[in-house]
Amino acid sequence: MLEGERILMIIYVILKRTFDTEEKIVIQNGKISDDGAEFIINPYDEFAVEEAILLRDKHGGEVTVVSVGDEDNEKELRTALAMGADNAILINNEEVEEKDQHTTASILAAFFEDKAYDLILGGNVSNDNSTGQVGPRLAEQLNIPCVTTITDIEIEGDMVTVVRDAEGDTEILKTSIPLLATAQQGLNEPRYPSLPGIMKAKRKPLEEIDYDELGIDEDDIESLTETVTVFLPPEKQAGKILQGEAADQVKELVTCLHKETKVI
Amino acid sequence: MDFQLDEDIQFLKNNIRNFVENEVEKVAMQIEKEDKIPERTIEMAKEMGLFGLSIPEEYGGLGIGMVGKCALYEELGKTHNGFTTLIGAHTGIGTVGIVELGNEEQKQKYLPDMASGKKIGAFALTEPEAGSNAANLKTTAVKNGDKYTLNGTKHYITNATEADVFTVMAVTDSSKGAKGITSFIVEKDFPGFQVGAIEEKMGLKGSHSAELILEDCEVPEENVLGEVGKGYVNALKILTNGRAGLAARNLGSCQKLLDMSMEYAQERKQFGVPIIEHQAVAHMIAEIGVETEALRSFTYRVAWMVDQGEKLIKEAAMLKLYGSEVYNRVADKALQIHGGVGYISDYPIERYFRDARITRIYEGTSEIQKNIIAGQLRKEYS
Numbered sequence: 001m002l003e004g005e006r007i008l009m010i011i012y013v014i015l016k017r018t019f020d021t022e023e024k025i026v027i028q029n030g031k032i033s034d035d036g037a038e039f040i041i042n043p044y045d046e047f048a049v050e051e052a053i054l055l056r057d058k059h060g061g062e063v064t065v066v067s068v069g070d071e072d073n074e075k076e077l078r079t080a081l082a083m084g085a086d087n088a089i090l091i092n093n094e095e096v097e098e099k100d101q102h103t104t105a106s107i108l109a110a111f112f113e114d115k116a117y118d119l120i121l122g123g124n125v126s127n128d129n130s131t132g133q134v135g136p137r138l139a140e141q142l143n144i145p146c147v148t149t150i151t152d153i154e155i156e157g158d159m160v161t162v163v164r165d166a167e168g169d170t171e172i173l174k175t176s177i178p179l180l181a182t183a184q185q186g187l188n189e190p191r192y193p194s195l196p197g198i199m200k201a202k203r204k205p206l207e208e209i210d211y212d213e214l215g216i217d218e219d220d221i222e223s224l225t226e227t228v229t230v231f232l233p234p235e236k237q238a239g240k241i242l243q244g245e246a247a248d249q250v251k252e253l254v255t256c257l258h259k260e261t262k263v264i
Numbered sequence: 265m266d267f268q269l270d271e272d273i274q275f276l277k278n279n280i281r282n283f284v285e286n287e288v289e290k291v292a293m294q295i296e297k298e299d300k301i302p303e304r305t306i307e308m309a310k311e312m313g314l315f316g317l318s319i320p321e322e323y324g325g326l327g328i329g330m331v332g333k334c335a336l337y338e339e340l341g342k343t344h345n346g347f348t349t350l351i352g353a354h355t356g357i358g359t360v361g362i363v364e365l366g367n368e369e370q371k372q373k374y375l376p377d378m379a380s381g382k383k384i385g386a387f388a389l390t391e392p393e394a395g396s397n398a399a400n401l402k403t404t405a406v407k408n409g410d411k412y413t414l415n416g417t418k419h420y421i422t423n424a425t426e427a428d429v430f431t432v433m434a435v436t437d438s439s440k441g442a443k444g445i446t447s448f449i450v451e452k453d454f455p456g457f458q459v460g461a462i463e464e465k466m467g468l469k470g471s472h473s474a475e476l477i478l479e480d481c482e483v484p485e486e487n488v489l490g491e492v493g494k495g496y497v498n499a500l501k502i503l504t505n506g507r508a509g510l511a512a513r514n515l516g517s518c519q520k521l522l523d524m525s526m527e528y529a530q531e532r533k534q535f536g537v538p539i540i541e542h543q544a545v546a547h548m549i550a551e552i553g554v555e556t557e558a559l560r561s562f563t564y565r566v567a568w569m570v571d572q573g574e575k576l577i578k579e580a581a582m583l584k585l586y587g588s589e590v591y592n593r594v595a596d597k598a599l600q601i602h603g604g605v606g607y608i609s610d611y612p613i614e615r616y617f618r619d620a621r622i623t624r625i626y627e628g629t630s631e632i633q634k635n636i637i638a639g640q641l642r643k644e645y646s
Contacts, residue, residue, distance in 0.1 A: 078275070192283050195313035195326050195336075198276055 009061035009155070011052045012115075013085065014108060014122040014134065017069055017076045018042040021127055027230055041076045044123025047183035050190040051153065052121050053084040059155065061118075062086045066111065068104045070094040074206065081201035082193030088206040096211065098223035101129075105137035106221040110214040112142055120180040124149045132182070139180035147173055149184035267564070273332040280339040283312060292344040295470040296615055301347055309351065309381070314340075316379030317355040318363055323375035330505070330570035334512035334563055341516020345619035346470030348513050353422040353471070354378070356506040357627070358385025361431040361447060364505070365490035365498055370449060374429055386427035388418040388450075388476055389499050396632045398433075399442040399496055403478060405434035412436075412448065412488070414456070414481040422626075424459050424474035428452050431502070432478070433495045445495035449487040456481030467618035503627055507580040508567040511587030514623055515563050518556040518591055521598040521616055525549060528602055539601070548597045555590045562586060578640035585633035588623035595620040 019025075020038035027033065041049065052063040064087040065080040067073045077088035091107055093099065112120070120139075125132040132148065139146030151170075152163035155177070164171045165184045193201070211221075240256070242249040257264045269277070287308055295301050309315065317333055319325025328336075333355075340348045359378050362370055362385075377383040394400040403416025414434050421430075430450045437444035450457060460475030490498045529540035529549060539545045566583045569576045595617040599606035606613040624630045 075275075082275075082279075192287075192308070192312050193279055194311060195276055195279070196316065196321075196324070197313070198279060199272065199321070199326060199328075202272060 009055060009059045009118045010116055011056060011061060011063045011119045011121065012112070012117050013045065013048045013052045013063065013065045013080070014120060014138070015045045015049065015065050015067045015076060015080060016042040016123070016126050016128075016134075017067065017073045018126050018128045025232065027232060030230055032230060039072070039076065041079055042123050042126045042128075044125055044127070044183050044185070046123075046190040047185065047187045048121035048123055049080045049083055049085060050188045051183060052119075053191075054188065055119070055153070055155065056084075056086075064089060066091065066108065068093050068107050068211075071208075074208075077206055078198075078201050079193055081204045081206070082198040083191055084197060086204065088204070090206065090208045091211055091214070092208060093211045096218055096221065100223040100225045101131050101133035101137060102224045103221045105134050105141060106216065107211050107214065108134070108138050109141035110211075110216045112138070113214075118177040118179075119155075120144075120178075122180070122182050124182040124184050135180055135182040142178075142180070144178045144180055145175045146180045146182075147175060148182045150181045151184050151186045153181060153187075269335055270332070273328065273335050276326075276328075276332070277335045277339055279312075280314070280336050281342075283308070284339055284343045288343040288347055292347075292612060292615075293610075295344050295346055296609075299469045299472075301350060301470040305347070306350070306381075309347075313379075314351050315354055315381035315384075317351075318359050319375050319379040320363065323371055324379035325375065330508050330567040331564060334508055334515075334567040337509050337512035338516040338519070338560075338563075341513035341518075342520040344470065345513075345517060345616070346468045348516075349422060349468050349471035350426065352509065352513055353387070354381075354385045354427075356509050357387035357502055358423060358427065358429075358431070360505060361387065361489055361498065361502045362429075362449065364501065365447070366449075369486065370489070374449065378429065383428040384423055384426045385429050385431070386421055386423040387502065388421045388424075388430050388432045390420050391416065391418055396629055398499065399445070401433060401435050401445060403432070403434040404438070405436045405446060405448065405483070407436070407485075410485045412483045412485065414448065414450070414478040414483055416478050417460075418476040418478075419460075420463060420473050420626075421476050422471060422473050424476060425462060425472045430476070431489060432476075433499050434478075436492055436495075440493065442496040443493050445499075446492045447489040447495040447498045448483050449489050450478075450481065450483055454481055454483060466621065467615065468622060504577060504580045505570055506627065507584040508563060508570055510623070510627055511559065511563045511566070511583045514587040514591040514620075515556065515559050517616055517620070518552070518559060518594045521594050521613070522549075522552050522556050524613065525552060525598045525601045528605070545601055548601055552594050552597050555594060559587055559590045578637055578644075581628070581633040581636040581640070584628060585630050585637070588620075588630060591620045591623050 017039050020040045023037045025032055056063050063085040065077055065085045066089045067077055068091045070092055073090050077090060081088050091111060093107055096103060122135045136146050147162045147164055149165045150162050151165050154161045158176045160175050160177055160179055162173045162175060162181060242252050287305060291302050291305055313326060316325035317336060321327030340351060362374050378385050389398055391402055393402055403414060405412045405414045432448045432450045433445055434448060435444055436446040456479045458477040460477050462472050462474045529545055530538050532539050562583055566576060566579050569579060599613050599617050602613045605611050
């Protein structure tokens with residue numbers, strides 16, 4: 001959006017509340033228990049918040065963080081406000097019983113339907129389910145370009161140059177706004193919310209809306225996937241130290257690889 | 265009676281905890297070895313607003329009460345005490361004088377830069393002949409027109425090498441004893457001001473204490489802090505209110521020592537069982553737990569009294585004494601639990617043991633606190 005010579009950007013960040021990366025996962029009654037667990041902003045979404053703030057500071061404009069979840073998400077939204085975002089919106093979907101990435105993307109698509117925006121940023125994946133689907137699904141529903149796993153972004157007028165991590169290779173793309181981009185590690189180093197920033201965040205607007213206020217029906221957004229089973233990875237077994245002469249050890253190793261681990 | 269911290273303070277506390285765990289702990293060994301806090305760590309602390317803990321919001325600080333400050337100091341106490349001291353001396357005795365006694369012009373001039381950390385504060389009372397006997401100052405301030413000329417030497421001044429703004433006590437009228445002392449705001453660039461030798465210390469590495477030499481140092485009249493002749497009372501006031509903050513830092517270190525001792529005692533095995541199974545060790549852990557918890561209650565009670573504006577000379581002295589003594593006892597027990605590992609410099613326990621020792625000496629020795637407490641009690645019972 002142009003105002004005189006100054007570009008004013010309307011930036012949204014979609015943000016998920018996830019388990020703290022250091023939490024131990026406990027399974028209870030076939031589900032992951034969140035009893036007493038610490039929660040954080042999904043680390044990849046934190047890169048997105050930081051980038052949004054940097055872009056706003058460079059080009060002018062406004063950053064709004066949006067999270068789909070329940071009241072507990074307020075804490076992570078407040079953290080984003082303390083980092084420097086201008087507004088926060090919580091879309092409550094607590095009432096929806098069966099939820100997956102389709103649910104979240106559809107709610108967000110309904111939310112963005114009547115919004116003007118230049119850029120929507122999110123994390124490449126969440127550190128819990130790690131599907132990486134919400135961003136691309138949302139872009140698809142909004143019919144806007146989408147670039148995933150970005151490590152750099154430059155905006156000039158309507159043109160956007162994006163560097164993305166293509167599984168180790170680097171791709172440079174040119175695209176235009178409006179754009180949805182998802183952040184990869186390396187995009188930036190997120191700031192710690194400053195203490196005065198935290199105090200100021202109390203006075204920033206945090207709006208809460210129910211998903212059904214967006215004119216969507218539960219049947220249309222219900223989970224398309226079914227979780228069949230949830231299990232922890234097998235515990236790492238102790239290693240085996242082979243003894244004896246080198247030649248015997250080699251013989252034993254080959255036998256092990258063949259019969260026990262069956263890798264050859 | 266409510267022992268719950270405000271939600272906002274809890275939020276601030278969690279953020280400082282993240283910062284301490286992720287950024288300061290990782291450089292703690294480096295600080296110890298190099299006797300220097302990395303620039304980047306200090307810059308990050310400034311960006312976080314840690315230097316503005318004591319400064320009201322209208323001057324760019326955080327604008328929180330003493331209970332809130334103590335909650336944050338407790339988190340800062342859980343890491344390298346040299347780092348904690350740099351921040352603590354600045355936000356405590358370094359800035360509180362100007363916050364509480366400064367006039368509007370002085371506050372406007374100094375506080376915004378001190379809140380952002382652009383300017384660091386220090387407090388200069390102690391002299392070679394005036395330690396516990398603080399009224400025995402030899403530094404003089406003679407008025408010449410609209411200026412004062414200061415002459416004398418201060419020593420053991422924390423943050424001396426880093427500081428830009430000093431709260432300096434000097435004698436303006438030697439015939440009046442303690443009532444002839446005045447506080448001044450002295451900038452490091454004032455003519456005749458010089459930082460002398462850095463003292464080599466047993467601990468608190470990364471925090472530097474040095475001598476200040478005032479040789480015909482010219483201080484403009486408008487830099488008199490508070491009233492002329494009230495310097496001694498000012499100094500006591502600054503030190504008294506700072507005591508809750510100091511205790512909170514000690515509390516954080518005690519909690520850290522408890523955390524480390526619990527982890528070690530549950531992992532380390534001797535005679536086939538984790539050492540916490542041995543009653544002698546378990547009892548030391550219990551004692552650390554009790555004393556830490558008692559210190560916590562006492563700290564927040566005195567902090568609450570500060571916020572209520574209550575008279576607290578006795579309680580502040582009791583807390584200064586108790587907090588310092590508890591920290592030393594806890595550090596000693598934690599070292600004993602850790603055994604040989606506790607004595608090795610590759611692990612942090614011996615560092616806490618050394619850093620604890622100064623708390624019984626600086627900002628009023630344990631013995632002086634006992635004198636104050638006994639004096640106050642005698643007044644109450646007379």
